[in-house]
Amino acid sequence: MENCIVSARRQARSRAPALSHSQWLVAALLVCTACGARTAFESDHSPASTPEPSGGSSGSNGSGGEGARPASWDQITWVDEFDQSVVYLWTGSATDTWVVTSAGPGLFYRDHWDGSRWTRTAGEDGSDRFGSEQIWGAGDRQAFAGSSKGLQRWSGNTWTNWQQTPACHAIGGSENNAIWCATESELWQFDAPQWAHQLMSGVAGIQASTRKDVWVWGIPGASHFDGVRWNLELAGAVRRVSASEPSNVWAVEAGDVLHSAGPGTGWTRENPTGSQIASVWSQSTTNTWVIGAGAVMRWNGSSWAIVPLPTQDEWLLISGSSEDVWLAGTLKLIHGRPTRR
Numbered sequence: 001m002e003n004c005i006v007s008a009r010r011q012a013r014s015r016a017p018a019l020s021h022s023q024w025l026v027a028a029l030l031v032c033t034a035c036g037a038r039t040a041f042e043s044d045h046s047p048a049s050t051p052e053p054s055g056g057s058s059g060s061n062g063s064g065g066e067g068a069r070p071a072s073w074d075q076i077t078w079v080d081e082f083d084q085s086v087v088y089l090w091t092g093s094a095t096d097t098w099v100v101t102s103a104g105p106g107l108f109y110r111d112h113w114d115g116s117r118w119t120r121t122a123g124e125d126g127s128d129r130f131g132s133e134q135i136w137g138a139g140d141r142q143a144f145a146g147s148s149k150g151l152q153r154w155s156g157n158t159w160t161n162w163q164q165t166p167a168c169h170a171i172g173g174s175e176n177n178a179i180w181c182a183t184e185s186e187l188w189q190f191d192a193p194q195w196a197h198q199l200m201s202g203v204a205g206i207q208a209s210t211r212k213d214v215w216v217w218g219i220p221g222a223s224h225f226d227g228v229r230w231n232l233e234l235a236g237a238v239r240r241v242s243a244s245e246p247s248n249v250w251a252v253e254a255g256d257v258l259h260s261a262g263p264g265t266g267w268t269r270e271n272p273t274g275s276q277i278a279s280v281w282s283q284s285t286t287n288t289w290v291i292g293a294g295a296v297m298r299w300n301g302s303s304w305a306i307v308p309l310p311t312q313d314e315w316l317l318i319s320g321s322s323e324d325v326w327l328a329g330t331l332k333l334i335h336g337r338p339t340r341r
Contacts, residue, residue: 071341086317093321121158135154204217238251277292
C-alpha cells in the first residue's frame with residue numbers, strides 16, 4: 001500500500017504541479033483509488049490568538065516539573081506514534097493540535113489533541129464525518145473550520161454551522177474576531193462584525209500572526225498583508241509559508257526552501273535535503289524544520305542537521321509549538337518533544 005500511496009502522490013505532482021490544496025487532494029485520491037490507499041497532502045500552521053515570540057506555547061508540556069527546565073531542540077524525544085493518514089495538520093500550542101484524517105476517498109474526520117489524548121469530534125447533527133477543509137484554533141477551546149456549505153465553529157463540544165459565511169477551504173486568523181479564509185476564487189476577511197472579500201484565486205494556506213501581519217500562499221505565489229494593502233512577495237506556485245516572527249519567514253517553492261528577513265527584503269533559496277521539500281515549519285530563528293521524501297532536517301540558526309526519526313515514511317506535513325513537534329506522512333503521525341536540560 002505504501003508504494004501505491006507514494007506513486008499516487010508523485011503522479012499527481014507530475015500531472016499538475018501548480019494545483020491548490022483541494023485540487024492536490026482530489027488528484028492524488030483519484031490516482032490512488034484503484035489500490036484503496038490513503039494519502040496526505042498540505043499542511044498549515046498559524047499562531048493561535050496570543051502567539052508567543054518563539055512561535056508557540058511557552059508553558060509546561062504536561063510532564064510535571066520538566067516545564068521549568070529549558071527545552072533543547074538539539075535532541076528530540078519521540079513520545080508517540082500513530083497509524084493515521086493525515087491530510088491537514090495545525091498546532092497552536094502543546095495542548096491544542098487539530099488534524100483532518102482520511103479513512104479513504106471522501107471520508108474524513110476531525111481529531112483534536114489536548115496534550116494527553118486524541119478526541120474525535122462531531123457536528124451538531126451527531127455525524128463525525130467531514131470534508132478535507134482546514135481548521136484554525138483560536139485558543140480557549142475555540143476553533144474554526146471550512147466546509148463546502150460555510151464555516152463551522154467549535155466551542156469544545158460540537159461543530160456548529162456559522163450561518164451566512166463563505167464556503168472556504170483554507171482558513172487562518174490572529175483572534176477569534178479576526179479571521180481570514182479562502183474559497184477557490186475569493187479571499188474573505190472577518191473583522192468583527194463585518195465580512196469583506198476580494199478576488200484572489202488559488203489560495204492554499206493562510207497564516208495571520210496579527211491583523212497587520214498576514215501571509216497567504218498557493219498557485220499565484222506568496223502575498224503579505226500589512227494591514228493596509230497586499231503585496232506579492234514571491235511569484236510562482238508556493239506550497240507553504242511559515243513565519244515565526246515578521247523578520248523570519250520561510251517558504252517552500254519548486255521543491256526548495258526559501259528564507260526572507262521579512263516583506264520586501266528578498267529571498268535566498270537552498271535545498272539541504274537534496275530531494276523535493278514538502279513543507280517547512282519555523283518555531284524561532286534557531287529552530288526551523290524542513291521535511292520531504294524520507295528526510296527531515298532542522299536549522300539551528302547557523303547550520304542544517306538531519307533529525308533522527310523512529311520510523312520511515314514520506315513526510316509531508318509538519319507543525320508544532322515551543323514544546324513539541326508533529327510530523328505526518330503517508331502512513332504515520334509522530335509526536336516529539338525537545339529534551340530538557
